[in-house]
């Protein structure tokens with residue numbers, strides 16, 4: 001299944017629509033993961049509609065604005081970012097109206113999140129949630145982790161959570177991600193393979209042996225080894 005326009009909704013974060021508060025506040029967690037996710041998708045050229053309203057006059061207004069943003073822009077798929085609260089619970093789950101693209105994508109994305117060490121609580125059927133019910137396109141709501149769980153909050157890192165969701169999106173929607181311009185971190189490093197010399201690496205990145213040697217504190221430019229992570233910029 002392919003998409004060209006993705007609606008991303010950062011849950012809560014406006015007046016009358018406050019999130020849960022546990023060890024951390026859900027608003028903050030949703031915002032961290034959501035903004036990073038939007039950045040990642042846009043960096044790969046995906047057309048992202050940010051459905052998060054700037055203000056709201058009621059809870060209904062907040063939810064309705066999110067749905068309208070997705071519907072009016074004819075998004076192909078809708079993803080809402082949330083964090084759960086339930087004393088004693090931990091792990092990740094994705095809520096959707098069962099069947100079709102939503103459930104299919106939910107399973108793929110949840111598998112990626114679980115790889116970070118969060119318990120996979122499964123894809124759960126919810127027919128009663130406003131944003132899932134009223135969006136015209138397939139829609140999922142990701143409960144990334146429990147904001148009141150010490151286990152989850154110790155394991156929580158917004159960058160890796162956003163990256164896992166992004167990877168899931170790429171797999172679910174068959175997006176070809178160009179490995180070259182993934183994160184700046186990755187773009188600035190090169191892993192040495194057999195046959196490389198500092199000269200060949202320098203040439204490839206349009207830089208000099210001296211510059212790379214100094215960036216990496218390499219004393220002898222003749223000694224590099226396979227698998228070595230070299231900073232090139």
Ligand SMILES: [Zn+2]
Pocket residue numbers: 011012019020026082083
């Ligand atoms: Zn929430």
